Amino acid sequence: MASRFFQGGASDSEYSSSEEELLSSSDEEFVSSDEEQQQEEQDEDDLSDDSVFGNESDESDSDSDLDSGRARGPAYFLKKSTVPDSDDESSDDEDRKVVKSAKDKLMDEMKLSISTISSSKTTGDWVSVLSEFEKLAKNLVRAEQQNYGTPSVYIKAIVELDDDINDVSSDDKKKLNATVAKAFNAVRQRVKKSIREKQSLVDSFREDPDSFQKKESAVASTRETPTSETKPSSLNAELFTAYKAVAESRGKKNFDVQENIKTLEGLVSSATSPYESIIVYLMLIPLRFDTANNMTYMPVDQWDKTSEDINQLFTILEKNIGSYRVLETAEALDDVEVPPQPNAQGVREILGSVVSFVERLDDEFTRSLQVIDPHTTEYIDRLKYEQVIYSTIIRAQLYSEQVISQDAISSGTNEQIARIVSRRIDHIYFKKSALIKITEASAWSKQSTQSKIVAYSADDDSYTDRLMDVLSSVLYKQSNAIYRKKAMLCHIYYYAFNNKYFKARDMFLMSHLQSTIHTSDPVLQTLFNRALVQLGLCAFRNGLIQESFEALQEIAVSPRQRDLLGQSTQRFTNQTSVAEKQRVLPFHTHINLELIESVFLTSSLLIEIPQNAQLGSTVDSKRKQQPRNFRRFLDFHERQTFQGPPEGTRDFIMHAAKALQAGEWKKSVELLTSIKIWNLFSNSEAVKEMIKEKIQIEGLRTFLFQFKTFYSKLSLAKLSQLFELPESKVSAVVSKMIFNEEIAAGLDQVSNSVVFVQGVELTKLQELAISLAEKAQNLSDRNERFAATGGATISGALNGMDKRRRRTAGRA
Amino acid sequence: MSDLTSEELEIARQYDLVQKMIPFFDRHLLYPILESLGDIYDEKTITKLTYELFKDTNMTNFLEEQWKKLDGGSLPAEIVAKKEQKEKEFANLNEATKKVLDVLRQQDVQEHLGQDKNLNREYLEQNHGITEEDIDRLYEFGQFQYNSGDYVMASDLLSNFRALTTNSEKVLNATWGKLACEIISTNWESALKELAKLREVIDTRSFGETLVQLHYRTWIIHWSLFPFFNTDNGLEGLLDLYFSSSYLSTIQAACPWILRYLVAAVVGSESSTKSNLSNPNFQKKLKDLIRIVDQEQYEYNDPLTGFIKALYIDFDFEEANNKLNESLVIFKTDFFLANVSDIFVKNARHLIAEVYCRVHNRIDLNDFSKFLNLSRDDGEKWIANLIKQTKMNAKIDEAAGSVSFEHPSGNVYQHVIEKTKGLSFKANQILATALQQQDQV
Secondary structure, eight states, X not given: OHHHHHHHHHHOTTOOOSSOOOOOOOGGGBSSOGGGOOOOOOOHHHHHIXXXXXXXXXXXXXXXXXXXXXXXXXXXXXXXXXXXXXXXXXXXXXXXXXXXXHHHHHHHHXXXXXXXXXXXXXXXXXXXXXXXXXXXXXXXXXXXXXXXXXXHHHHHHHHHHHHHHHHSOHHHHHHXXXXXXXXXXXXXXXXXXXXXXXXXXXXXXXXXHHHHXXXXXXXXXXXXXXXXXXXXXXXXXXXXXXXXXXXXXTTSTTOOHHHHHHHHHHHHHHOOSHHHHHHHHHHHHHHHHHHTTTSSSOOHHHHHHHHHHHHHHHHHHHHTTTXXXXXXXXXXXXXXXXOOOBOTTSOEEEEOXXXXXXXXXXXXXXXXXXXXXXXXXXXXHHHTTHHHHHHHHHHHHHHHHHHSOHHHHHHXXXXXXXXXXXXXXXXXXXXXHHHHHHHHHHHHTTOOSOOSSSOOXXXXXXXXXXXXXXXXXXXXXXXXXXXXXXXXXXXXXHHHHTTOHHHHHHHHHHHTGXXXXXXXXXXHHHHHHHHXXXXXXXXXXXXXXXXXXXXXXXXXXXXXXXXXXXXXXXXXXXXXXXXXXXXXXXXXXXXXXXXXXXXXXXXXXXXXXXXXXXXXXXXXXXXXXXXXXXXXXXXXXXXXXOOOSOOSHHHHHHHHHHHHHTTOHHHHHHHHHTOGGGGXXXXXXXHHHHHHHXXXXXXXXXXXXXXXXXXXXXXXXXXXXXXXXXXXXXXXXXXXXXHTTSSOEEEETTTTEEXXXXXXXXXXXXXXXXXXXXXXXXXXXXXXXXXXXXXXXXXXXXXXXXXXXXXXXXXX | OOSOOXXXXXXXXXXXXXXXXXXXXXXXXXHHHHHHGGGTSOHHHHHHHHHXXXXXXXXXXXXXXXXXHHTOSOOOHHHHHHHHHHHHXXXXXXXXXXXXXXXXXXXXXXXXXXXXXXXXXXXXXXXXXXXXXXXXXXXXXXXXXXXXXXXXXXXXXXXXXXXHOOOHHHHXXXXXXXXXHHHHTTOHHHHHHHHHXXXXXXXXXXXXXXXXXXXXXXXXXXXXXXXXXXXXXXXXXXXHHHHSHHHHHHHHHHOGGGHHHHHHHHHHHSOGGGTOTTSHHHHHHHHHHHHHHHHHTTTOOOHHHHHHXXXXXXXXXXXXXXXXXXXXXXXXXXXXXXXXXXXXXXXHHXXXXXXXXHHEEEEEHHHXXXXXXXXXXXXXXXXXXXXXXXXXXXXXXXXXXXXXXXXXXXXXXXXXXXXXXXXXXXXXXXXHHHHHHHHHO
């Protein structure tokens, strides 16, 4: 049964997290979907609403869960957790007179399709068979989404269809006209596919059609039996009556959520046993979430109450860990009033998912942050609650660790733990380790137990690294690639953000994500971009200019960098879908765009200014550079008629570039270090110092390139004084340039100076002569290549024609 | 303890690699390495380590010796027990393998054995009743003998086993065993042969799991240090192995400390007297080396890589000289490097001088000699030799006490002429072939 339960969940990737649920009372029609059935009745309008529009808007919900693979909307389990009572048929009877249940309606549609199919196929009208079959398939998907299971009539229909198709002989097939034949083939393939999908059911049907159908009713009837006899009288009867009333009315049209929440709140206080409290909470919490469904986000006070309730539930569960457990894999209850039988260990298992509650709570929290204006105090106030949600996540993780076997955790077969761990990572990966430590300390101060996955220790300096390593490695073991990729990227982001460049870079390169990321879903792509940018910033902080330049290049020059980093929705389309809006990250996780720009431009400045100075005088075309964005900015800056004092970050950098070109490195440094944005780096002084050093060296190089033609000799002492560098450093820089043949010069140890080789500088005429020679050579090369390939094809073609001519001659 | 000064000792300890490398060696191979550490560490510690190392092996006599050195008291009970057990096991295995070995020793059997292993097996089974199990016994006995320290015997047993068995996994294991035996018995030639066999197996594309492959490669890299640093042309082989791309990335990913040996091998591989240092092959290797050292700076640093970095990346000649002096200590204490020490230092000096001359137009003879640790006259001689060998365009100005170099710079006319020289000839040729084709048609 449990596997069925998950199967249903996996297939409904667009499962609605909205409150409307479909109810079914006619179980016999379906194969083993009893525990998945929903209690709530619903009128017909709601059906279309739910299956068409509802899904649309909720897609984002599962998106924000970051794993469409898991695919259950948070509220999925909330539905389950409301107590299933299949014996409420009697109470449903009067409803059914008025409205047809959504399930029945669906069933009727399917039956209709099936009868059309069987009549059309006898007449050989395969075109209408195809269209009906498509309709049928669509309804099936819908049925599965609503967890009704696979209707037996469907199995029967496809089996019969398959038989009929096989009966059609190849002679008959030839007689069909083109369109019909096409339809026939299409039907054949679809049916084959459907059969493959439902292989086990089809097999059991084929074996014995009669008992197949009987079995279902048997399943249904066994459900009914074990009710009343064992009902202990000591249980709070009043509570259950009220509880059932809420359970039955939930999802109906005139259902007053607030009212019912009040009722349930009352029930919480009157609950006498842990079991009662648990089931009441399992009902109350989803109802609380229901209230927020039509709002942009859950109001703070509501959210607070919900989070309190969840924590209360955890308190109860933790206290009774030996006797009651809430599991996603538990059997559904037939009757709320009968607590489930204890298993071998004496633990009573209740169906539900605490992890889903926490996920939903987290989603609501994120949604509120997405909507609130980040520049208000409201946002800050809201952000304070992150501690609350983080503590709750840890609590959920601890609970999951306790109820899930150690084997399942270490082998990565359990998804529940992965979900909660991935949430936890979401809350820490973008933070400084000092901040994580504070968060952790306050979260663990409330916990009495230790985590089995990674034990908390306050004194260990490397704790946060270890935490991140262990949490990620839990996800690495998951079979679902989305968890693995996400963990990898968060892991990289974390290390890059915490200044461990080489570690982050090695992980980045070894992950080989670059080659596959474009096929991943948008959320992962955003994360990839964020990690890449963070890596670039980290390289810059560590003085690795070239690396920083390369990492940032792609994103920093993109006009869509906001979108790429998930920091705003597209500006080009006016109508951004809800899904896209929900993909936007909350403000506190953003990477400052201005910082990216200034880091990128500064790196470009350090790389390109000396390069340009060098290229000014050489003719070697090979050394000419790839696209130069910086050059473009600089040209633009130069073209301005009026150049005022620098204002924006870019102005500062452009002025610095001009100063560097003129050899005024001090002015350049001054301009660069006065950019305020550097203060965003925690080690801003060190960064400024690094910039100064780099400018000194690059300034020296630029100076040599720029002005070498005017000197025959330059003393090292003078250079060292000019650039305030030690003489040994100057000599090292000059040596390197000479060794790499960037300048034609040599050092003179006796006079301690640089001697420039005269006559190397080219005149304009010489330059032109060389480029002419190069062009002539290119032309000749191309000619040669053409003669080699083109000539061969021409002669080949001619030869072929020759042969043909001979053949025709021979025949004649 | 040895004659190192305390500073040298500190350097040696700081850059001691043994701890990092231990996981990659077999315990028997570690013995000579541990022994060589006597220069750096306390002798007692080493004996203790050695004892711990071999505690689990069957080398009971050896253990007894070590124990006596350590403690002098009566032997611990476990060793005594092991001694007995060892003898028993030895008797067992000896008995079990006797049959096979006897058969193999017969002249006519040896003549019958051919290349095809399956045929051999059939033959042995039919004519002499030797089964698969008997052959596996050879393997076990080989392992046992190896563990007891009888390497020659183990090597023989393992090669016999390898000749007969068809189990490829065990063949691989046996080859590792044999390699270890050959290394310990310093049969470098055959060790190299075994190494080549292993590489053949491990480097095949279809070699199962990548992780295992990586693991085996790190082993090969470490084990091969033994034969390569001890044979005449070993360094060439070492360079070939380490520079092959898969092994290079293994070094970078799993064991960056091997860079020390790579640097030593590159610099120490050519003899500078034959003026080989400027040949393109060497230059290419040097270039690769510089790139890798630069890349791995953040992972691994020692005086040898520091030397390369100072000279070719930072162009800091003084630092390069300092690093060279530091590496002298490494050469004294490192187990593998003792043989290449002299040539390395000589070549390194040469390299420094070469770079130095290349960036200078004029150098002061006095300073330069001091720099090379030579007297002025010797320095002059050294320079003269250098000029002769490398055919540099340089002159010594004795009166001014300096050397000046002429660095020829490319001539524009020459450049243009060279580029356009072949053009008309080429054009004619193309035209001729095109016409020819036309004619054929």
